[in-house]
Amino acid sequence: MKEKEHVEAIRAHIVRDAEALRGSGKPSNDYTETVLTAILQNQSRELIKSHRQPHFARIFFKEHGRTVNEDAYIGRFGIFERETLQPIVLDWRSPIANLYYNDAFENVSVDVDPKHPLTFDLERKRQFEFRDGSLEAFYDSENGALIDRLLLERLSARSGDKLQDIVETIQAEQNRIIRADARENMVVQGVAGSGKTTIALHRLSYLAYQKRNNAAHTQFLVIAPNRVFLDYIANVLPDLGVEGVAQYTWEDLTHHLLPKKTKFASEAQKRMLFFEESDDAKRAEQQIIIHAARLRGSMAFARLLLRVVEKVAKQIVPDADLVLSPRHQMPKEEIARRFFDDYRYEPYLKRRKRLLDSLARFAQDAIKEEIARFDKRLTKGRYADSLEQSAKIKAAIEERYARYVRTVKNIDIYALYRKVLSSENNVSRVLAELSDDLELNEQTKRYVLARYAEADRTLEWEDSAALLFLTRHFHGFAADTRYAHMIVDEAQDLSAFQIFVLTKLSPNATLSIFGDVSQSISPYKGLTSWDEVTRDVFAERAAYKTLEQSYRSTVEIVTFANRALQRYQTPGIPLAKPVLRHGVEPEILQTDETHEVGALIELISRIQSEGYKQIAVVEKTIAACSALQDRLQKDAAYTLPLLSEKTEHYEGGLHLMPIYMSKGLEFDAVIVLNPSEHSYDARSSLHAKLLYVACTRALHRLYILQKDPLTPLLQAE
Numbered sequence: 001m002k003e004k005e006h007v008e009a010i011r012a013h014i015v016r017d018a019e020a021l022r023g024s025g026k027p028s029n030d031y032t033e034t035v036l037t038a039i040l041q042n043q044s045r046e047l048i049k050s051h052r053q054p055h056f057a058r059i060f061f062k063e064h065g066r067t068v069n070e071d072a073y074i075g076r077f078g079i080f081e082r083e084t085l086q087p088i089v090l091d092w093r094s095p096i097a098n099l100y101y102n103d104a105f106e107n108v109s110v111d112v113d114p115k116h117p118l119t120f121d122l123e124r125k126r127q128f129e130f131r132d133g134s135l136e137a138f139y140d141s142e143n144g145a146l147i148d149r150l151l152l153e154r155l156s157a158r159s160g161d162k163l164q165d166i167v168e169t170i171q172a173e174q175n176r177i178i179r180a181d182a183r184e185n186m187v188v189q190g191v192a193g194s195g196k197t198t199i200a201l202h203r204l205s206y207l208a209y210q211k212r213n214n215a216a217h218t219q220f221l222v223i224a225p226n227r228v229f230l231d232y233i234a235n236v237l238p239d240l241g242v243e244g245v246a247q248y249t250w251e252d253l254t255h256h257l258l259p260k261k262t263k264f265a266s267e268a269q270k271r272m273l274f275f276e277e278s279d280d281a282k283r284a285e286q287q288i289i290i291h292a293a294r295l296r297g298s299m300a301f302a303r304l305l306l307r308v309v310e311k312v313a314k315q316i317v318p319d320a321d322l323v324l325s326p327r328h329q330m331p332k333e334e335i336a337r338r339f340f341d342d343y344r345y346e347p348y349l350k351r352r353k354r355l356l357d358s359l360a361r362f363a364q365d366a367i368k369e370e371i372a373r374f375d376k377r378l379t380k381g382r383y384a385d386s387l388e389q390s391a392k393i394k395a396a397i398e399e400r401y402a403r404y405v406r407t408v409k410n411i412d413i414y415a416l417y418r419k420v421l422s423s424e425n426n427v428s429r430v431l432a433e434l435s436d437d438l439e440l441n442e443q444t445k446r447y448v449l450a451r452y453a454e455a456d457r458t459l460e461w462e463d464s465a466a467l468l469f470l471t472r473h474f475h476g477f478a479a480d481t482r483y484a485h486m487i488v489d490e491a492q493d494l495s496a497f498q499i500f501v502l503t504k505l506s507p508n509a510t511l512s513i514f515g516d517v518s519q520s521i522s523p524y525k526g527l528t529s530w531d532e533v534t535r536d537v538f539a540e541r542a543a544y545k546t547l548e549q550s551y552r553s554t555v556e557i558v559t560f561a562n563r564a565l566q567r568y569q570t571p572g573i574p575l576a577k578p579v580l581r582h583g584v585e586p587e588i589l590q591t592d593e594t595h596e597v598g599a600l601i602e603l604i605s606r607i608q609s610e611g612y613k614q615i616a617v618v619e620k621t622i623a624a625c626s627a628l629q630d631r632l633q634k635d636a637a638y639t640l641p642l643l644s645e646k647t648e649h650y651e652g653g654l655h656l657m658p659i660y661m662s663k664g665l666e667f668d669a670v671i672v673l674n675p676s677e678h679s680y681d682a683r684s685s686l687h688a689k690l691l692y693v694a695c696t697r698a699l700h701r702l703y704i705l706q707k708d709p710l711t712p713l714l715q716a717e
């Protein structure tokens with residue numbers, strides 16, 4: 001059958017099937033029926049989505065040991081004959097679809113049945129091009145070259161308003177990550193634009209497909225850097241057929257899990273200290289702040305806290321018997337047994353509550369029995385005496401009970417936390433594990449001790465991992481945080497301790513962690529290498545994978561961005577390799593103070609006239625952004641909307657933003673404003689990384705608008 005006719009035949013099937021599904025499944029109180037209805041509704045939604053483009057590829061293959069040649073169509077969603085269960089189109093996530101994504105053509109092993117992988121030879125891959133729902137053309141490839149052609153075409157046509165799915169062009173190295181074993185934890189280090197965010201979300205879709213018949217195992221969590229970013233990725237999961245994934249920023253998750261509303265200091269001031277000009281005094285202060293942050297984000301600190309937790313837990317149970325009457329006593333061993341054995345699956349303060357409840361029942365029984373005993377001994381007519389005496393018995397037991405209960409210690413995790421960090425011994429011990437620099441350790445110790453001695457000092461985000469850790473042990477986490485799998489994006493901004501806390505969120509969850517340490521641009525937090533995560537958090541049991549190809553930007557832009565980074569390359573982390581998509585060389589435009597505003601407006605308008613809509617104008621700091629906004633308004637009545645952490649919704653378009661807000665996003669064109677030698681110090685790896693992040697946000701065009709001499713960081717060597 002010709003391909004066009006085949007598409008129409010599939011569409012006719014879709015219409016029939018969707019019609020049949022419409023009546024099936026009804027509201028019910030029965031669990032099985034409810035699940036079934038949800039599955040049918042889901043199938044119906046997928047069929048409707050498939051109608052426009054039922055498939056995007058076809059593969060021709062032969063299984064080893066068999067003589068027949070086979071073929072299969074691959075689409076976003078599987079379509080099958082309902083009676084015979086014969087596939088018409090295979091879901092891109094199905095095992096056989098692996099043949100399409102694999103770069104080899106011969107001896108490709110596929111886990112159709114995980115216990116017996118099958119081996120195939122691939123004869124051809126066919127790709128289909130649909131335009132506005134109509135099949136325009138198809139191309140065959142016997143060696144993979146064609147796949148590159150489609151990839152280049154897709155990347156050239158890409159516009160960065162919202163992240164999109166890439167099921168047609170997933171690359172082999174990305175496919176291996178998407179399909180990695182769900183039972184395995186994974187750390188992925190990928191250069192800027194290597195598709196980390198995209199494949200993280202495709203991985204969730206793949207896992208959801210694998211577990212599609214088991215609703216209890218499809219609870220997923222995505223941790224992303226900010227709300228703008230969550231908006232940016234919002235469309236991908238629904239497009240990939242995954243609904244209801246919990247999505248949090250670290251900040252939102254922290255507020256959700258802590259036992260009470262806690263105020264954390266904003267990071268604005270700290271960012272100023274690092275991003276504005278530095279002198280020697282400021283640099284010294286920065287070192288101490290970085291070291292104090294490392295202390296609180298380290299696994300050495302987590303280990304110290306665990307020891308503290310175990311010690312404090314022992315102090316909750318009094319070292320004395322509960323004696324309510326000569327006949328009603330509970331030995332301390334029994335009380336400890338209840339606390340440490342009977343309730344061992346509960347967090348400590350829940351155990352404490354259960355213990356107190358059980359002691360209260362014991363006291364009530366004691367009162368009843370002692371009064372009954374007294375009543376039995378009474379002779380007739382002494383009713384008034386009896387009442388009086390019963391009240392006395394009750395009061396005496398209650399008094400003894402209350403006295404005992406006062407010795408069952410309660411724990412305030414906030415006070416405990418401050419106490420831990422007000423102890424010279426604790427702080428010195430952890431610092432000594434982190435660094436041999438005695439002077440720096442000493443200064444940091446003094447800084448930390450002074451900070452935590454003050455009971456009303458506002459907490460910082462650096463404290464959040466420890467507070468969550470204490471919450472978990474003493475209060476427990478809310479029951480709605482049971483996940484099968486968690487995706488952490490931009491994970492270089494989290495500390496090892498934060499990632500460790502995430503591993504403790506759900507008992508059996510696994511994590512896929514994506515990030516790029518070359519984009520660690522918050523020196524006071526985050527990771528500079530993955531070692532502490534792979535070694536201390538996962539005890540070397542997480543798979544470590546790297547992605548080196550950069551797909552987002554043109555060769556010219558990636559080469560330019562690499563200039564900044566190559567001086568400060570993290571050992572073991574390679575520079576980005578661009579996919580062979582060429583474009584226009586980045587342009588460095590000269591201007592001066594008087595003409596800067598006019599030049600910027602003119603440049604924006606030139607870019608827009610070329611058809612680009614997603615444009616970022618980036619400055620180093622939020623203060624510089626505000627100053628520019630004012631000047632544009634005053635000098636030219638020009639409004640340039642600002643993207644900041646206060647932005648609630650992101651719809652794309654033209655924006656001014658500090659570089660740290662652009663992280664994770666992408667734009668058709670990026671204008672970097674005045675990266676001078678003054679504002680981007682060639683001796684600062686932080687400044688180099690900031691420029692790297694800024695430049696790698698651009699898909700097609702990069703401009704530098706320069707009024708002062710260009711920083712050496714962006715000059716050709």
Ligand SMILES: Nc1ncnc2c1ncn2[C@@H]1O[C@H](COP(=O)(O)OP(=O)(O)OP(=O)(O)O)[C@@H](O)[C@H]1O
Pocket residue numbers: 151154155158164166169170171174190191192193194195196197198199516519551552663664665666696
């Ligand atoms: N296989 C692919 N096919 C088509 N486009 C791709 C592919 N891989 C990545 N891309 C595109 O490359 C761009 C970068 O992807 P993404 O934002 O996921 O990368 P990232 O590694 O998270 O980047 P960064 O760390 O710089 O924020 C996106 O436009 C994405 O659609």
